Amino acid sequence: MEGTKETEIPDSIRCEFEEKGGIVGIVESLPDDQTIGDIVSVARALSDPVRVRVIFALSVQPMCVCLIVAMTGYAYSKMSYHLSVLKEGGLVCARQEGNYLIYYLTDLGRRVTLWIG
Amino acid sequence: MEGTKETEIPDSIRCEFEEKGGIVGIVESLPDDQTIGDIVSVARALSDPVRVRVIFALSVQPMCVCLIVAMTGYAYSKMSYHLSVLKEGGLVCARQEGNYLIYYLTDLGRRVTLWIG
DNA sequence: CCAACGTTTCAACAATGTTTGAAACAATGG
DNA sequence: CCATTGTTTCAAACATTGTTGAAACGTTGG
Numbered sequence: 414m415e416g417t418k419e420t421e422i423p424d425s426i427r428c429e430f431e432e433k434g435g436i437v438g439i440v441e442s443l444p445d446d447q448t449i450g451d452i453v454s455v456a457r458a459l460s461d462p463v464r465v466r467v468i469f470a471l472s473v474q475p476m477c478v479c480l481i482v483a484m485t486g487y488a489y490s491k492m493s494y495h496l497s498v499l500k501e502g503g504l505v506c507a508r509q510e511g512n513y514l515i516y517y518l519t520d521l522g523r524r525v526t527l528w529i530g
Numbered sequence: 531m532e533g534t535k536e537t538e539i540p541d542s543i544r545c546e547f548e549e550k551g552g553i554v555g556i557v558e559s560l561p562d563d564q565t566i567g568d569i570v571s572v573a574r575a576l577s578d579p580v581r582v583r584v585i586f587a588l589s590v591q592p593m594c595v596c597l598i599v600a601m602t603g604y605a606y607s608k609m610s611y612h613l614s615v616l617k618e619g620g621l622v623c624a625r626q627e628g629n630y631l632i633y634y635l636t637d638l639g640r641r642v643t644l645w646i647g
Numbered sequence: 648c649c650a651a652c653g654t655t656t657c658a659a660c661a662a663t664g665t666t667t668g669a670a671a672c673a674a675t676g677g
Numbered sequence: 678c679c680a681t682t683g684t685t686t687c688a689a690a691c692a693t694t695g696t697t698g699a700a701a702c703g704t705t706g707g
Contacts, residue, residue: 459573
């Protein structure tokens, strides 16, 4: 055994694989951890049906929490949790208006909603 | 109170909201459950860093499990689990070659990888 | 047929994510 | 200042996901 090789790999792959620089080459071509982390947090935000519904609804128009709650039938505290996950994923943000909090899509939220739609 | 109205909503939203048909109108404009479910299962597949890394690696070239394992340092059984999540999300599939299983991106997997990259 | 290899499956366990209801907070109107 | 309304926070219960190591499966070569 010489150098970086430890694993046997099938012929059908070996050639292309070595051309690409082997494991080292492929790993180097991967996005950095920060980018991967961003992707993961968006994905997590989208990994629940009610949250997906909410961002689609917000893509129609901004809404206060009371509307979102009325639309989904969820309790305030429950929806508050889901909204916080969407906020952490960078998909929504909120502005205060009097007694109300109005949630709306961020730029990223808009792009994501367009793309998955 | 007349008709569908039960919730007080702030002035800044009311007008636009009623134009869109209120809650009923907005709910009707949402994607159907099947579509939402598909989005969620793709999102879940992407909601772990190692899985995201794997699909990026597979976008460079198909790989047998032993290579993926070597690349990530994960145990076989662990990686096998993550690959099954990616498969359930419809992002990857595999073909057998002799003793090896070679994973590669599906069409959906390719589109997703391109978009998130 | 047997042994070796690549891979998956399984069950127990650990870790994370979600729900619940009560309590707290902030803004408004009286 | 007080009561009310819209919303968040918190901790405890609960549910879903991820990890581990051992055992099983399928394919290959001897």
